[in-house]
Amino acid sequence: MTKTAAEVQDRGVDAMVELRQRRAALLANRRLTWVFGTDDPGVVVHEAWAGEIRLRVHIPRALASGRPIVLAFHGGGWCWGSPEQSRWMAGRIAARIGAVVVAPAYRLAPEHPYPAAVEDCWSVLTWAVANADDLGADPARIAVLGDSAGGTLAAVLALRARDEGESRIRGQVLIYPLVDLVGLRGPGLGGIVEHYLGKDGSLAEEWSVSPLRATSHEGLPPALVLTARFDPMRSHAERYATALRTAGVEVTVHCPRLATHAYLTLPGISPASRGGLDRIVGFLRERLG
Template sequence: MVELRERRAALLANRRLTWVFGADDPAAVRREVQAGGIRLRVHVPRAPVTSAAGRPIVLAFHGGGWCWGSPEQSRWMAGRIAARTGAVVVAPAYRLAPEHPYPAAVEDCWAALNWVVAHADDLGADADRIVVLGDSAGGTLAAVVALRARDEGAPRIRGQVLIYPVVDLVGLRGPGLGGIVEHYLGGDGSRAEEWAVSPLRAASHAGLPPALILTARFDPLRRHAERYAAALRTAGVEVAVHCPTLATHAYLTLPGISPASRAGLARVVTFLNQVLISRQR
């Protein structure tokens, strides 16, 4: 726990390094709202709405191994997505382990999805045009939310953007990874078999929305993204994969030091415009 607190403190301090992590986009307005006990960071484009139905919605889940992180660490990406797609980007501060082990994060992300649907009018948004997005642990949560929405028949998800996701926690090993999994699962490693922990282990991936999966050549978790892309394709899901050759894990949230971040963001924006705009009712 001491190491975890130190890492959280370091991450909080590093968020001030905008030359590394980027800053809010001036073309989007940022505000915070409360959804029950969940804090939501909302990015709204300054540009006028172009659809009578309202703006599309991107629900964005931050990374951090389910143990640290917050929506602030992805503000560079979130603000630019809002500005370049015209979408309302909503980023929840879901509960973190080990204080709040699984399924707390999953339940918070699911609650956030249902909150934006119920409050779409207040957001000036269209509840029928939603994409889930997440990076690293947030990518896992986005995949899980898409699966649950399919299984429950609502809300309708138009697409999923999974950025270097972790899709199978069974036997996950690596520097620091074992401890993260133990924290997230509350010490009960048997739960890694559940699809809401390891979305690769879902009984079926058929009927899921189109996916954009981002990874990187030097990402130690690259095989996760590749395996999930393969599983989706096998199930008949439309999948695009972006894998820059000179990048590693977390590159998309490090625009100050990773040239690949801008190309990755461009791919995300193109995908979002395709599924949110070209497929309107």
Template sequence: MDAMVDLRERRAALLADRRLTWVFGADDPGVEVREAWAGEIRLRVHVPRGGAASGRPLVLALHGGGWCWGSPEQSRWMAGRIAARTGAVVVAPAYRLAPEHPYPAAVEDCWAVLRWAVVHADDLGADADRIVVLGDSAGGTLAAVLALRARDEGGPPIRGQVLFYPLVDLVGLHGPGLAGILEHYVGPDLSRAEEWAVSPLRAASHADLPPALILTARFDPLRPHAERYAAALRTAGVGVAVHCPTFATHAYLTLPGISPASRGGLDRTVNFLDHALAPRHR
């Protein structure tokens, strides 16, 4: 446990090192970054400068890190660029991490933040009827889970889901470091990996979910997960767009300084969001 906390602190120090902003990217100058709290959950809120003061679309952005590491700061480049280019308010929560807080803590935190954002949409300058959930890696899994839960619980209404190289089936997860992540996340009872809120591919149905953009990469070891989830959504009649750059690997969207593919991924994300979040005439 102490070793994991120490690793988190060292990773946080890396993100805070201004000399490495060329690797991780920096906050967008056209966006104001505010700190807010949903109960005890810290939020990093990206609000575009200028323009409308209300009625903006809302994007809930969930960071990756295998449910054990990570923070909203590691996704600041992507979150800020999305806010600046789409005019959306982007809310990025610091959800609880395993193993101190195993499943379902992260799911419950992200669900609580989604509900909080709907209730506080006016305070955020956002439109509670124009929401997209987005996440990378473990955050992509959480975004997929939120879309399923919102469908099953009658809302909040979600216009789209953007899943960057998600893990969608944790049963029998193997590979360097992955088996350990599974045990940290679900605890000693590995059978919990069969629950759909851990492994969204195992949901009883994928029908009636919002349209999806799924980004993966040619050299991403989790690419089969993305492809299987895209296939499951298509089979259920859900609209899906998949982008798989040839010269990229896992986490490329949070490494703009060393992965040219990150900008192409950002462009596709912005195009999808512009369509999904467009006002609907009544």
């Protein structure tokens, strides 16, 4: 029997209500796990705007100029999340390597489906370069970092920068990224792919959605790829690391045994998060000087 327009509309409203409830629940749960989630005392946090994109900017208190820049993209399946959920990691990276860490609140699906998040992250890169002097930063030393969906966005940014002749990105930190959305469905995913790309899923073939499907991975900056033994998306990180190595890209992989997806944003309950942070800091020090 054919669905009426009213039935279809009601189903869409129900889906949005469910998504908003999920966002609220996840935010409440995140707050409960922020045992070590306070901002680092060695860092000042400012709110800034890149056009209409809200930014959380972490700047070390110690006076300096020519600091490197780290662009940090939060996870959440392109449908939920905020830069606040990774504030402990962003603040500690800023303090430990003396970097300006810029974490954007990019637009979320389904209100703003693909390519909104990708375009927002590219705009933040452009903003960081244009405002480097005001930030006390060096626009020639930039790294991109992201976890889960944010890791996908970081990988896409590295590919786009290469294709557009932008050589400022010196390293990419990809934390349990989702790199191939073709066929990625399932009840445990909460409909994120459908929200992000639409129901037919045809856009999943695009490299700016599924970076594993890029024509070439040659000429990309060195990468630190983090996954976890009990991460159901572990194969994504492993396949991307293999693709980068095959293309001649320098790659380091870290896979803690007693961890699962999202462990780096759960410092209050996952001991592996601090070890992962140490790996990130070491990589960024090496790549950014």
